[in-house]
Amino acid sequence: MTPASSAPATYPTGVARAILLITAVSCAILELIDTTVVNVSLREISGNIGATTTEIAWVITAYSIANVIVIPLSGMLSNLFGRKLYFTSSVAIFTFSSLMCGFSGNLWMLVFWRFVQGIGGGGLLSTSQSIIMDAFPPEERATGLMVFGLGVILGPAFGPVLGGYITDHLSWHWIFFLNVPIGVIAAFLSWKFVSDLAGVEKPRIDVWGIVFLAVGIGSLQYILEEGTTADWFSSNDITFFFILAIIGLILFVIRELSISYPAVNLRLYGNFNLAMGSLMNFIVGIIMTGTLFIFPLFVQVSLGWTATQTGAFMIPGMLMTVVGMVIAKKSTEKGVHPKIIILTGLGLTVLYLVMLSFSSPESNSGDFFWPFMIRGVGAVMMVVPVLGLATAGLTGKNLAQAVGLSNMLRQLGGAFGVALLNIYLSHENAYVRNNMIPAINPYNPLSTDYVNGITQSMAASGYGPDESAQLAMQLTDTALTRQQLLVSYNHGFMIVGLIMLLAVPLILMIRYKKSSTPASVADAH
Structure with a gap:
């Protein structure tokens, strides 16, 4: 009898492959959306269930902790239970816990079900990627990478859009309820179309x-x-x-x-390109999640945008990722060196950040339109080859393990990005404010004219001299705070752009041997 491992590999085709891809990428997007969808609704949720601002943060933290623990274990769990059963179970757990999140009536019930949702979601992301990549023969794997790469870009970006719209027009419960019908359909399709990996023995625990x-x-x-x-x-x-x-x-x-x-095969990092690709994924996580975290705060706090406005503005830039995907795919098929594609994507992303760093109080959506168009193209051109690099030359259970490690590092990179930007913005706000305050004094004609103008306006509205002077100082302080935040965010965008340039030496270190299969973006050894 021929061992399964030596049998010729078979790949789904036609409608079966299309359904498999739609199922896998939908689950990946669902998981990634749920990492960010709750963020814009925290204020409404905390008011509804009687939680403090500090306590409500656990709704995000619980999901993130469960997620980042399960992601690197997903390869082992997939081998243990079989990919079909593990993936379908993950969809079912994610769907049921989403329903229970929506029905939660107090904080700790919601936190518990968010943790369970994170366990299910962690199994979706990496398994989705390995399912998508295994649906194509090696020479067509670039197509699978494009499909998954699009999900990686769109998922976190669509989260705040959906969360803001649902919060403004329905209620926070529907953030979770909307997962249910999609999850039920995905679970059915997963059980019908996802196959187990051939020749994989059940691992010891x-x-x-x-x-x-x-x-x-x-x-x-x-x-x-x-x-x-x-x-x-x-x-x-x-x-x-x-x-x-x-x-x-x-x-x-x-x-x-x-x-x-x-449980996690760290020896895979003996493959130099896998190590470089995973490190690049960490940097991509810092950049993608960090900048998506900072922009909504910037426009809502400094420029007064609503959550729905912010979300609607970001849609055209997200759609532009399709253009970036086509460019990356065509370039790969023509044999363009992967380093050139990654460096081009990185350059476009740095350009987008530099353009944002010159914002002013008069900036509007028109000023940000082209930077986000550039980001849409650049992000995909950077992400997709990196995904290929981190898994090049790997198949079967090694591929599943590498995918889990790579996705874990990207998730951790995102958390690092948000944390580092929070620290930076906190210190930068204090620094900028301390430098601005001395400019407001009786000897500065600009500040004196500004304060006198507001004082006279208040007096004309019927306020007494003391009240007018007090209100003028309060309004001046508010204007100063908005200016201070604007400058800090501008500096933040510029700093992230400069940090990105540190990735250039890593990209140049990639070992690449041109082969007959363009999808093999890197030499495995």
Whole structure:
């Protein structure tokens, strides 16, 4: 009898492949949307269920912690239960927990079901990517990467759009209820069309590896999510979880490299290009999530946009990713060096950030239109080849493991990006304000004329001299705060753009050997 592993590989075609791809990419987008969809609705949710601003942050933190723990384990779990059963179960868990999130009547019930939702969602992302890539023969794998890459870009971007619209027009419960019909259909299609990997034996369970991973990565994610709110290491909780994260991660690495049945195969990083691709994925996570985090805050706080306005503005830029996908695909098919595609995408993304960094109080949607068009093209041209790089030359269970590691690093990169930008903006706000305040004094004719103009306007409206003077100073302080935030956000955009340039040496280090299959974006060794 011929072993399954030596049998010729078969790939779905026609309608079966189309349905498989739609199912997998829909699940990936659903998972990624749910990482950001709740953010814009936190104020309404906290008011509705009687939670404080600090407490409501757990709705995001619980999902993120569960997500980042399960993602690197998804390859092992897929091998253990079979890909069909594991993926379908993940869809079912995600769907049911979404329903229960919508029905939650208090904070901790919502937090619990968000954690369960994160467990299901973690199984969707990496398994979706391996399903999509395994649906194509090696010479066509670039097409699968394009499909998944589009989901990676659109998912986090659509989250705030959907969340803002639903919050403004329905209620926060529908953020979760909308997942249910899509999840039910996806679960049915998954069971019907997703196949198990051939020749994969059930692995032994690396219990200690899973425990150390959960402790290390879970603690690290908690620090990144809660650090800004808790004022970092001035908090005993953050210090405790930092020590726990270090111990957990060290023990995890030692454990995984010392046994023959690791939960996460870290030895795969002996492949140089996989290591470089995963590091690039970490940087992509910082850039993509960080800039998507900062822009809505910038336009809503500094320029007064609503959540719906912000979401609607971002749609054309998202659609532009299709153009970037076509350019990246055609370039790959013509044998263009992957380094050139990645560097072009990186250059366009830096340009978008530099253009945003020159915003002014008079800036409007027209000023941001072209930067976001450029971002749409640049993001895909950077992300898609990196996805290929991180998995080049791998198949079967090794592919599933590499995909899990790569996606975990991108998720952690996103958390790092948000945390670093929060720290930077906090310090920059204080620095900019301290430099602006001295300009408001009796010897500066500009500030004097501004304050006198408001005072006279208040007096003309019927306020007394003292009230008019007090209101003038309050309004001046408000104007100063908006200016200070605007300058800080501008500096933030510029800093992220400059940080991106640090990725250039990593890109140049990629080892590439041109082969007869353009989709093989990097030499495996």
